[in-house]
Amino acid sequence: MKLNNFFRVFLVFLAVTLADGCSPVEKDNSYKLISCDERLKNVLAESKLNNFEHQKFNKLLANEFPKYKEIFIEAGEINDIDWELLAAISFKESQWNPKAKSKTGVRGMMMVTLETAAIVGVNNRLDPVQSINGGAKYFANILTKNIFGKTDLDKLKISLASYNLGPTNIINIASTIDKEPNEMSWEDFYLKLKNISGPDVGLIDINNYTRGQQAIDYVERVSEFYDLMEVHSCKAKTQSV
Numbered sequence: 634m635k636l637n638n639f640f641r642v643f644l645v646f647l648a649v650t651l652a653d654g655c656s657p658v659e660k661d662n663s664y665k666l667i668s669c670d671e672r673l674k675n676v677l678a679e680s681k682l683n684n685f686e687h688q689k690f691n692k693l694l695a696n697e698f699p700k701y702k703e704i705f706i707e708a709g710e711i712n713d714i715d716w717e718l719l720a721a722i723s724f725k726e727s728q729w730n731p732k733a734k735s736k737t738g739v740r741g742m743m744m745v746t747l748e749t750a751a752i753v754g755v756n757n758r759l760d761p762v763q764s765i766n767g768g769a770k771y772f773a774n775i776l777t778k779n780i781f782g783k784t785d786l787d788k789l790k791i792s793l794a795s796y797n798l799g800p801t802n803i804i805n806i807a808s809t810i811d812k813e814p815n816e817m818s819w820e821d822f823y824l825k826l827k828n829i830s831g832p833d834v835g836l837i838d839i840n841n842y843t844r845g846q847q848a849i850d851y852v853e854r855v856s857e858f859y860d861l862m863e864v865h866s867c868k869a870k871t872q873s874v
Contacts, residue, residue: 669867676860681853690724690861697729701742704762708769714776717866719769721858722796725851726768731761737837743768772796780814781807781822790819790852794826797851798844802834823849 698720709716726744727733734740741764750758755767775792782788795803807814810821829845831838838844
């Protein structure tokens, strides 16, 4: 089953319930009852991004993203993942810059490590096609193997944290949560991550910005970019009709 936009569920619930007092669960594809403009308005109202972040996202969405859109769509189809989610991950990782490089040595559109690149068959991390497809394959593998999460939304957010922090670290964190894997929520991991520093997971903090908080912010930012990508995708489809 294709991974749907779990983040819009809550906005849809609020909008539909306020509109007619009915539960969206009672309606098939209830999110379609809300116009793209209304959905964008809801997303922006809930957004924690600042004006600079919104402006930069919109600028790069217009000027850079079109160069890679078809690659994301194809990678999404191959790996059975929403292409908007892959684009959101890539924006957070590299801001759609194929030559992006971090201080820790990860590179490319999806900022994969050399080890991960070897696993997913990426020979050139600076090649957009290889990077996007490799990152998509890696994230699909994380989603498939992830046994943690009470709901689909929990599973997705925990998987995003795993992409950022590494699957081994997420497994180690889960071992400190006194619940069965399928009863663990993102909130459970959130509370643990709040108290994790770089040395705890064999990584590096940035000044007073702990590695655990970085992972939390990563999940929250990707979630927001995913919502924005989905809404803009909605608007693009409407305009093409």
